Amino acid sequence: MTGAAPATVAFGALYAAVVGLCVGSFLNVVAWRLPRGESIVRPRSRCPHCSARIAARDNVPLLSFVILRGRCRTCGEPIAWRYPAVEAGSGVLWLASWLVYGPTFDGLLAAVFCSLMLVLAIIDASHLLLPDPLTWGGIGLGLAGSFVVSWTTPRNAVFGAAVGAGALLLLIGLWYLLRRVRGMGLGDVKMLAAVGAFLGVGGTVVTLFLASLIGALAGLLFMARGRLGWSSRLPFGVFLAMGAVVSLFFGPRLIAAYTSLL
Template sequence: MDIMLFVLITAFSFGAIVGSFLNVVILRLPNEGESIVFPASHCTSCMTNLRWYENIPILSFLALRGRCSHCREKISFQYPVVEMSMALLSTATVYQFGLSIATIGYFIFSAALLVIIWIDIYHQIIPDLISLPGIVLGFLFSLVSPVLSWQDSLIGILTGGGILYIIAFLYFLWRRVDGMGGGDIKLLAMIGAFLGWQSLPFVIFASSLTGTVVGLGAMIKQKKGAQTRIPFGPFLSVAALTYLFFQQEIILLYELYVNMAY
């Protein structure tokens, strides 16, 4: 077997295993005081502990046909989706950066963003336990990273957090309501820490555009007089992951646009 293929298969398998753990984090972290280690994995309906062969990432869900083998309740599709997502992110990271310190840093970054996406969708919060250590870790990563300088990381932290803070402050002055949570501000600072300040224009533009499209769609579908609050964290996270893996293509498109405009 080709060595690179073996490495990618290993990365996929390891990512799926980590994704299984991330499901536990997504489920338990928002609940204050609940451990992400104990108790062991169990069915959330009947609370029966899972056997080892019922806890194999992706495969167990398929073998069980999406139902608990004990109580026959449906298993949330979140579990295989998160496992598959982390497996693909792990594979893409290794493919993009090879076996390097950059791969380790961006593997952790991708895992953090994946957790943030799901927690923000379910609870509309971005835990400080992820974003604040993520800011520090992103800057420390820049000190040893072959693809990111500490200066770009530091400017990314200050600019990322500062831009959204100013936007949130101006929106509050205009509408007298909070239009953006503090979690989004810390998240963008974390993104700036890992990707540098150069990523921020794309991340802000892409997340705002997709967020607006989804928001307009939700407004059209919602009942008259109802209010729909759409979390912004998932859009920021997806935009950051897009920039991470398609940075060169994004830069080429920007340069092509500039050349065509002038």
């Protein structure tokens, strides 16, 4: 961003980061409740160990974790590090969206897209599941957003969603012919379709390339440690989420670097 006074930029960046922290707190709730079929809006959060209600003052993103030294106020059981990690990650992603795109529709959609990728990654990591409300919702939001953001067009969004879904269906089919197992689920297909709706064709190709790379490396690492066989399922949604966020911020540069190599 250029032209704005430094104080304005700094305040905006701080504001974006704080909003991101609060969104992260909400993503934790979604990631816990959605796979369990619980309501996202009610009731108030409870400690998973002692079921004590978590008071508002103990529910401040990051700060409460630090003040409580990572333990429940009532029972003293440790709070999973995942909670503050997701809040911090969301804060960083919202800050990055602000720094790259500023106070624009681009910035807002970028931040929302990052939040969607983050919550899908957490749920996939713990449940090997990518819930329909999030993937279908992402497809709808991406298509709607393509009318206002500057990095894609509605046409590109539709093609992106189709290319994303088609490419993964093809991969799943080939993998099945080769190994007689389903390497990925339809959740992954819908998730990459959502990525395509947000980022368009180019961003989808970059996402799939990066996700395959990260997934292959992670797979080899786990196999080397003897914790994974050929038929084990990896949370591919986690790798898709990583690839998608990198693609959002660096995709055009990666494509330019790649085409200059040819």
